[in-house]
Amino acid sequence: MQAAGGGAIVVVSSISGWKPSPQAQYGAAKAAQLHMVSSLARELGGFGLRVNAVSPGSMLIPGKRWDRMRREDPAAFQRFSEEFPGRELVQPDEVADVIAFLLSDESRGVTGVNIPVDKGQNAPTPQGY
Structure with missing residues (x-):
């Protein structure tokens, strides 16, 4: 990436990384990803690399849990x-x-952020944590 003049990295996390939900270990791992993104954005910025995260909410995927x-x-x-x-x-x-945007030159001024793509979801699970 550096040889090509920079680039962009997008980490896919989850709203469970910042909205409490069951399975604490999953939420802790996703929160760690968000911290890593912030740190890597600072560490790699000097090399022309941008690092961001996307945190999806619950997705309606055919055949999966919510479907x-x-x-x-x-x-x-x-x-x-x-x-x-x-x-x-x-x-x-x-x-x-959103991932395509973060990987494009249109987002060249964006680094070290987490973008929730959750449609304003309040809690990550039906239990309403």
Whole structure:
């Protein structure tokens, strides 16, 4: 990257890195990623490298946890969707769009940040932590 005149690194973390949720070890690992991004942005900035993070909220991915809940327990899914102001979970392409932006030259002034892509999700789980 340095030989090419710099570059960008994007770490995919999670809203669980800064919004408490069950499985403390997962949240702690994601919080560590966010700290690493901040530190690496400072350490690598002099080499022309930008380092940022994206923290997705709960995503509606076909066949995965929230999709299964939506099909198998619509009432529970409805309650969970209330954690989102717009009542819609994150779509994978919404996360991909933010990552593409952070990797592009359009974000050349952005480094050391965490961008939540969570549609304003209040809590990472149906338990409402």
